[in-house]
Amino acid sequence: MKIYHCLAEDGRRYYGQLHGEDRGLLEVWEGDIFTTWRPTDAVVKIARLLSPLPLPPNIFALGLSYRKHAEETGIEAAPEPIVFMKASTSVIGPEEAILLPDAGPTKVDYEGELAVVIGRRGKNIPLAEAMDYVLGYTCANDVSARDWQFERQQGQWVRGKSFDSFCPLGPCLTTRDELPHPNRLAIRTVLNDQVVQDASTSGMIHDIASIVSNLSKSLTLLPGTVILTGTPEGVGFTRTPPLFLREGDRIAVMIEGIGVLANPVRAERMEA
Secondary structure: OEEEEEEEOOOOEEEEEEEOOEEEEEEEEEEOOOOOEEEEEEEEEEEEEOOOOOOOOOEEEEEOOEHHHHHHHOOOOOOOOEEEEEOHHHEEOOOOOEEEOOOOOOOEEOOEEEEEEEOOOEOOOOHHHHHHHEEEEEEEEOOEEHHHHHHHOOOOOOHHHOOOOOEEEEEEEEEHHHOOOHHHOEEEEEEOOEEEEEEEHHHEOOOHHHHHHHHOOOOOEOOOOEEEOOOOOOOHHHOOOOOOOOOOOEEEEEEOOOEEEEEEEEEOOOOO
């Protein structure tokens, strides 16, 4: 099942499913996608799609989780997942603009990723039960200001990955039952008309169940928690010459079984 979150033409927000083949209409649900929900008879016109998780309680992200990406950076992959966090205020939805921050980054990079959405509260989750805690998956772009990440913050990653608009999510949440093999999905990132990442989630060092179980050790995962599972090879800062996002660009992350998450790139304009 594909769960969409939209702003309708009546100015209200709704969750639901697309109405048949008409991508402009949404069949509205009542209830909570993490507990109980039911379909209604209401159908609304979609003004625009929103992030399936507008304000996650936590966003955890993995670094160097694909072996080939670790190789292209020249950094040896660690036996334990490398985990950092992104601010929940960095989340945007499909077609919202990624903002090149007025705070100064000039080396803003893309990272197409598969995102896992946790469906129920869990802590110290056994590996054999880990997938029971997954509600579903969505596309993500772990936008990263490399100069803040590596230079201005001396290797401390959080700020360079947490500027407003640095966590696009969407276009929908595909439930776990519809993607029974998340560790072999095609993933591709396209910058303008150039394919910059073209890989499979089979290249991940740790599978989804291992990531969820490991992350839950002595740490509570709440419903709605988003886990970005890392990016494959092809990011901009490892290229010669480097390839960074510029105003006017359009970046799209495509994942098999989920869809296309596309965002324009704009320079942030500070208000007077």
